Amino acid sequence: MVEARATSGAQQGRAVLSCHDLTVGYGTRQVLDRVSLNFAAAKWHAVVGPNGCGKSTLLRALAGLHGVRSGSISLCGRPLSAWPRRARARRLAWLAQHAGITDLTGAEVVRLGRLAHGGWLAARQMEDDVAIRRAMVATGSWDWAERRLSSLSGGERQRIYLARALAVEAPVLLLDEPTTHLDPPHQEDVVRLLRAQADGCEVCVVSAIHDLSLALAADRVIVMGRHQLIGHGTVHEALAGGWLSAAFETPIDVVDYKGTHLWRPALDP
Amino acid sequence: MFGARGTVSTPRAAVLANRATRLGAANGMALWLMGCGVLTLLLTACSLVIGTSSIETSWHWLWMPDEQSAVVLWQIRLPRTLGAWCVGALLGLCGATAQGLFRNPLAEPYLLGTASGAALGVAISLIAVDSTIGELAWAGRLGLTGAACIGAIGATFLTIALSRGVLQTTRLLLAGIVVASVLAAATSLILLTKPDIFRAMQTFLLGSTAFLGWPSVALLGSVLGICLVPGLLWSRGLDALTLGEDTARSLGLSLPILRLALLGMISLGTAATVGEVGVVMFVGLMAPHVVRETLSVNHRQLLIAAPVCGGALLQAADLLCRWIIRPAELPVGAVTACVGGAYLVWLLWRRNRDA
Numbered sequence: 001m002v003e004a005r006a007t008s009g010a011q012q013g014r015a016v017l018s019c020h021d022l023t024v025g026y027g028t029r030q031v032l033d034r035v036s037l038n039f040a041a042a043k044w045h046a047v048v049g050p051n052g053c054g055k056s057t058l059l060r061a062l063a064g065l066h067g068v069r070s071g072s073i074s075l076c077g078r079p080l081s082a083w084p085r086r087a088r089a090r091r092l093a094w095l096a097q098h099a100g101i102t103d104l105t106g107a108e109v110v111r112l113g114r115l116a117h118g119g120w121l122a123a124r125q126m127e128d129d130v131a132i133r134r135a136m137v138a139t140g141s142w143d144w145a146e147r148r149l150s151s152l153s154g155g156e157r158q159r160i161y162l163a164r165a166l167a168v169e170a171p172v173l174l175l176d177e178p179t180t181h182l183d184p185p186h187q188e189d190v191v192r193l194l195r196a197q198a199d200g201c202e203v204c205v206v207s208a209i210h211d212l213s214l215a216l217a218a219d220r221v222i223v224m225g226r227h228q229l230i231g232h233g234t235v236h237e238a239l240a241g242g243w244l245s246a247a248f249e250t251p252i253d254v255v256d257y258k259g260t261h262l263w264r265p266a267l268d269p
Numbered sequence: 270m271f272g273a274r275g276t277v278s279t280p281r282a283a284v285l286a287n288r289a290t291r292l293g294a295a296n297g298m299a300l301w302l303m304g305c306g307v308l309t310l311l312l313t314a315c316s317l318v319i320g321t322s323s324i325e326t327s328w329h330w331l332w333m334p335d336e337q338s339a340v341v342l343w344q345i346r347l348p349r350t351l352g353a354w355c356v357g358a359l360l361g362l363c364g365a366t367a368q369g370l371f372r373n374p375l376a377e378p379y380l381l382g383t384a385s386g387a388a389l390g391v392a393i394s395l396i397a398v399d400s401t402i403g404e405l406a407w408a409g410r411l412g413l414t415g416a417a418c419i420g421a422i423g424a425t426f427l428t429i430a431l432s433r434g435v436l437q438t439t440r441l442l443l444a445g446i447v448v449a450s451v452l453a454a455a456t457s458l459i460l461l462t463k464p465d466i467f468r469a470m471q472t473f474l475l476g477s478t479a480f481l482g483w484p485s486v487a488l489l490g491s492v493l494g495i496c497l498v499p500g501l502l503w504s505r506g507l508d509a510l511t512l513g514e515d516t517a518r519s520l521g522l523s524l525p526i527l528r529l530a531l532l533g534m535i536s537l538g539t540a541a542t543v544g545e546v547g548v549v550m551f552v553g554l555m556a557p558h559v560v561r562e563t564l565s566v567n568h569r570q571l572l573i574a575a576p577v578c579g580g581a582l583l584q585a586a587d588l589l590c591r592w593i594i595r596p597a598e599l600p601v602g603a604v605t606a607c608v609g610g611a612y613l614v615w616l617l618w619r620r621n622r623d624a
Contacts (some may be wrong), residue, residue: 065515089521096519100372102511108567112509116521148565164512168520 016041016204021071024061031057042202046215049224055208063094089116093168097176106160107145113167135166154181175207212263223247305577312584316350352481353587354580355489356542361579363538364553369507378539378553382424382448387543389452390420392459395466414544421540435528476549476602478587492541499530504569549602551609
C-alpha cells in the first residue's frame with residue numbers, strides 16, 4: 001500500500017487511471033461511445049450530467065465491474081484486466097450508489113474494505129485496525145462501530161459505506177453519489193473529506209455528484225450529456241464553454257459568490 | 270473533519286468502549302454456544318433413556334448394563350442420536366450457507382434440487398433391487414444411500430448446467446426449481462407404474478433417523494468436517510456479499526469461485542444427509558433463523574452457531590418422534606415439518622406485528 005502511494009505521488013499530475021476509446025453498453029443500448037479520459041493523482045474529479053447519461057456505468061466500467069465492448073482502461077500504467085484481482089482491489093476502491101443493508105456491525109462492514117489486504121499475520125491485523133479506525137474517524141462514523149448496520153439511518157449508513165471505501169486506502173477512489181442520504185452539513189463534510197483525500201493523501205478521487213454546487217468545488221469536471229461526453233477539464237473551462245447547459249439541454253445558471261461557484265435554480269418566471 | 274461537529278468521542282475512550290462491547294458480543298456467542306452444548310448433552314442423555322422399551326428399564330440399564338442393554342444403548346441409541354445431531358448440523362450449515370450465498374432468508378439446502386434428485390435415485394434403485402432387467406442391476410448393488418447421493422449430486426450438476434454456470438443467482442434458483450419439479454414428476458411416474466415400492470419410498474420421503482448406525486455417524490461426521498472448511502474460509506466473502514455483488518467484486522472477491530466452492534459444499538452436505546436419513550424438511554431453513562433471532566452474528570459466527578443449533582433441533586425432533594406415540598415411531602421428517610412450519614408462521618406473524 002505504502003509503495004503504491006509513493007509511486008502515485010511521484011507521478012503526481014500524471015494519469016493513474018485512464019480510459020481510451022471506451023465503449024460500454026447494455027443489450028442494444030450504447031451508453032458510453034468511445035470515451036477517452038485521464039484521471040490524475042492528487043486531483044478530485046467530479047462526473048456530472050443528467051439522469052441516465054451513464055455516470056454510474058462509467059464508474060462501474062472504470063472499476064472493472066462492467067464488461068467493456070471496445071477500448072481500454074489502464075490503472076497505474078497497466079491494463080486494468082491484467083491486474084490480479086486482489087492487487088487491483090488494493091489499488092482501486094469503489095463505492096456503490098446503493099449498497100446492501102446487512103446485520104453486520106459498522107466496524108465489520110468497514111473491515112471488509114481490508115479484504116484484499118489479507119490480514120492473517122498479527123502485523124497486518126494492526127495495520128488493518130489502524131486503517132479502519134482512521135477511515136471511521138474521518139467519516140465521523142466511529143461512534144457506530146458496534147451498531148448493526150440495519151439499525152442505522154440512511155445517512156449514518158452512507159458514512160459507514162464511505163468509511164468502507166476509505167479503509168481500502170487505495171490510490172484511486174471511485175465514488176458513485178457519495179453524498180446521497182446526507183443532510184447539508186454532512187454533504188459539506190464529505191466534500192471536505194474528498195478534498196483532503198486528494199490534497200493530503202494524493203489520492204485520485206473520481207465521484208459522480210448530483211449537486212452541481214458541490215460538483216463545481218472539484219478540481220476537474222467531466223461533463224456527460226445524454227448521448228456523448230461534452231467535456232473534461234477545469235471548472236473554469238466547463239463554465240466558459242457552457243458545458244453544463246449543453247449537457248442538461250437547458251440553461252444552467254452558475255453564479256460566482258466570493259470565489260465559490262453556486263448553481264442558481266431559475267425559479268422566477 | 271467530521272470530528273469538528275462533536276460526533277466523535279476521543280479515540281481512546283472509543284477504543285475502550287469498542288473493546289468493552291466486543292467482549293460483550295464475544296461473551297454472548299460463547300454463552301449461546303455453551304447453552305446449546307448443555308442442551309445437546311441433555312438431549313443425548315434423554316435419547317439414551319427413551320426408546321421403545323419403558324423408561325424405568327432404560328434407567329436401570331444406564332447404571333447396570335447387561336449384555337443385551339449394552340447393545341441397545343451403544344449400538345442402537347447412541348449412534349442414532351449422534352447421527353441425528355450430525356444430520357441436523359449439516360442441514361443447519363448448508364442452510365446458513367445457502368441463505369448467505371443467495372442473499373435470501375428463504376433459501377434452504379434443498380433448493381438446488383438435491384432432495385428430488387435423491388428421491389429419484391432411491392426410486393430407481395428400489396425398482397432395480399427386485400428387477401430382472403440387466404441394465405438396472407448395477408443400481409441395486411449401490412444400495413439406497415449410494416443411489417440417493419448420486420441422485421442428489423446429479424441434480425446439482427443438472428441445475429448448474431441448466432443455469433449455464435454460476436454467473437447469476439436468480440438463474441440458479443429458477444433452474445433449481447425446474448430441476449426439482451421435473452425430477453419429482455419423474456419419481457411420481459415411477460411410483461405410478463410400480464406401486465409396490467410406494468411404502469419404502471414413503472419412509473424415505475418423510476425422513477427417518479431409525480437406521481443410523483456407527484458407519485453412518487462416521488460418514489456424516491467426516492462430511493461435516495469437510496463442509497466446515499470452505500464455509501469458514503469464505504465466511505468473510507459471504508459477509509462482503511451482503512453489501513451487494515458489485516461491492517463484493519470490487520473488494521477483490523471472485524464470485525464464480527466462491528459460488529462453485531459453496532455450491533459444492535451444499536450439495537455434498539445435503540447429499541450425505543439425504544442418503545442417510547432421507548428428506549428432512551425445515552431444519553436447514555429454521556436453524557439459521559433461530560440463531561439470527563437470538564444472536565446478532567456475522568457469517569463466521571453464523572456458520573458455527575447454525576450447525577450447533579440444527580444438531581440440537583434434529584436431536585429434539587428425533588426424541589419427539591420416538592416419544593409421542595410410544596412404542597411406535599413417527600417419521601422424523603414429519604415432526605420437523607410440523608414444528609418448523611409452525612415456527613416460521615409464528616416468525617411471520619411476529620414480524621408483521623412489529624411492522
